[in-house]
Amino acid sequence: MALSSKYYLEVPAASLDNNKGEIDRINSLLEDFTGIKRIDWPIDLIISSLPVIRSSNGQLTVTACRDGDRLSVISVESGDTRSFHFGIAIDLGTTVVAAELIDLKTGDTLSSEGEINAQVRYGEDLLTRLHFASQGGVNELKSALLDTINKLVDITCKSSGIPSNQISAASIAGNTSMTHLFLGLDPSSIRHEPYVPVVNHVPVLNASEVGLKILPYAPIFIFPSSGSFLGGDLISGVLASGLTKSEKISLLLDIGTNGEMVLGNKDWLLACAGAAGPALEGAVAECATRAKPGAIDRVVIDPTTLEPSFSTIDDKPAIGLCGSGLVDAIAQLYSVGLLDSTGRFVLEKHTTRWQKINHRIAYMLTEERTGNNLPPIYITEKDIQNVLRTKAAMVAALTVLLNSVGISIEEVQKVYTAGSFGIHLSPESSIAIGLYPKLPLNRFIQLGNGSLLGARRVLLDASNIDEAKRIADKITYLELNVHPTFMNLFRSAKYI
Amino acid sequence: MALSSKYYLEVPAASLDNNKGEIDRINSLLEDFTGIKRIDWPIDLIISSLPVIRSSNGQLTVTACRDGDRLSVISVESGDTRSFHFGIAIDLGTTVVAAELIDLKTGDTLSSEGEINAQVRYGEDLLTRLHFASQGGVNELKSALLDTINKLVDITCKSSGIPSNQISAASIAGNTSMTHLFLGLDPSSIRHEPYVPVVNHVPVLNASEVGLKILPYAPIFIFPSSGSFLGGDLISGVLASGLTKSEKISLLLDIGTNGEMVLGNKDWLLACAGAAGPALEGAVAECATRAKPGAIDRVVIDPTTLEPSFSTIDDKPAIGLCGSGLVDAIAQLYSVGLLDSTGRFVLEKHTTRWQKINHRIAYMLTEERTGNNLPPIYITEKDIQNVLRTKAAMVAALTVLLNSVGISIEEVQKVYTAGSFGIHLSPESSIAIGLYPKLPLNRFIQLGNGSLLGARRVLLDASNIDEAKRIADKITYLELNVHPTFMNLFRSAKYI
Incomplete structure (x- = not known):
């Protein structure tokens, strides 16, 4: 059953023999339909509904x-x-807020959109925003996020031709800080020892309470978090993967701004998190960009000519290298022998692609293009070192997780990849550079935006609310920074 | 368990090993106390409580x-x-709104007050107000009633030295029209065939939703009604009497502005209602007044001298005759032979108390008192006829009720008297003139304000909410006006 339900009633006319209240006659029929005796109405809704009921x-x-x-x-x-029965699933991304307008009757996605989180004007990265929040900026950050969400409501409704007051349910997933800011709660405590959020399990609220411009009394489900580090977006991804439904051990790799991974099955769940993402996000590599039109997302280097070819998102002129392009490029450089296993260029191998940029050697993906505003796109050893550090962190984390429960990587039957990078990364390249574990390709399943997918699941089947709670309660967080072997594993994993 | 409960918690400090959310840690303890897993917080309350929680x-x-x-x-x-745990019970009387501030820990009544319903400025009687409501006056009537209630909150709080935001629950009973106006619902439909209220069973609301100036999220229980004619005040009175708890058949006589009676036991409940009250209310008898200081409430006539003596409420100078004084006077006039069984004065019997007022003979209770503003107080045959009509209606109604279930009056084990007259009427006099059935005096139990008493019961024990619902669902209404024998019974009961 969807998060909101519609019931068509034929209410018998009142008579001297049946002069029960107008609302009570409706409630009787609802009870017949649902078996539920306890039926609540906000008093304002009774008042505003009377003209409809009577006509x-x-x-x-x-x-x-x-x-x-x-x-x-x-x-x-x-x-x-x-x-006419609609709901909206929302992923409160730190950088991009994504929404899907869903037909709750058919399960169809009517519109899917993303918008830059308007909070970025208070800081590109989360830490800057959290600092602003702690200085009294909570309400401004809340408003910015709400503006973004309500804009998405507007856009998805317009593109589907549906009035926003026909949206009768919303399901929202975000990391713990975003969830706090959405609710107007100061997330500062999350970032200071002992890292305690205000609330993990948020009660089901209604749209008017949180300022969402859909049907005012529509239920708003917000994914619970676990502790401070495992956000509702991760819980939603776990739900979407279905890994808690199986006896088989699976792994979820959520590679977004933060890298998170969850290992487990229906009986246990072990998770760790770390700032794995930045190396892949576009903030680190010199020519990096977000995965947007024009971003180079696939790279192939000819092993004979050592010349690169690439594709860009939406086939637009290349503007930079997104995470998946970067991973492809590194995998290809290594594959054709232009890169050694320590992440150093093999400059003895001759190619015209080696060029000196800012006193450093780079491998040029594009040439300097004068006459337009497009910069050259290239990759440096520093960019590669950054990715390898991320890779090392992922490998070390996974090793710690596996060792904690005493299983080998081969016992992992499914690897779900999610998050803004998980969507785009090529499993082959990711395995090649060691970012993904070396397992048969058919064990890898791209979830896409797991957070949005889980939110969608709850909209269409509200029994997933309990499942999300179970996941949040069951999941065990492994703190890597205090783990004795993590740093050793990290150091030894910095090679391809 | 009271309608609101207080739980004292000692919340362990957060640590790296227990970094559950601040609210979640509180919820864990509440779950331990109550066994309830589902704990709801309004988001505003989370935000406003954080400084308290942290300090x-x-x-x-x-x-x-x-x-x-x-x-x-x-x-x-x-x-x-x-x-510090308080609740307020409120009776929404058409004329007087009454409130009791109750210590929910001890059950003590800390303050009990009544205030004239400020709606009277839109009409003394209910019908005038309902007409005003139907002309778009609902919100004005709602405000007037709310002002009266909030004034009572203020008065009872001041007299007890308790801040109003310490009141964490309210329980409210009123007739169907008053309940509607309290909620801002237009009660017009109640008065027109097929006599359908907007709502009988009102969900539990919160104080801020209805405008009650107590703790904003305090639960507000409003007694359900049954159909249009049996109001929440009557349901509350039935609850207070406890007649649904016994196998024995009991009768509840609720004599206020309307006269209502309920016959039944734990298995069945039969009720009827009619405008019985006005004759007793002060609107009908020439020298009548409400039961307030100075009202003559007890009358004795010396059988030898035929001279009256009386007492007044609070021993204040006599200002008029309230319902109980009127019933006493009639009973005494009949008893000493000054009145015959048809309700006519026996003028042949000499007394200086017979005087002509406005061309009609009256029996003087006080003399004309010049020099002060107090009018003479007397009783006329017309006053007596009015009371006898009320009495006839009561007798006919009771006979119809008894006949409907085939029992005799002697099988009625308890007679609970309630309502603004039920409080004051002398059972002896009421039996003497036939207003009350002729049963042993020890079967009569004065409930007082049954509506307020039932409201109080719910405050102190919320399981009575379900009992009130059961009563409202179980009670069967007998429409007297269409009953074939009622008018015959009425005509034959117009004698003492």
């Missing part, structure tokens, strides 16, 4: 949210409107 | 409302405040 000739569609032992009425419409 | 050294008192399978948090205070 409907007894033919009404009631939208309600079923929640445990009670049903909360959300709206009343005249006639049979069951085919 | 409390972990010692907190949480006030919450337990409701089915969930606990709704109402407030958070620093330290152990369990001894």
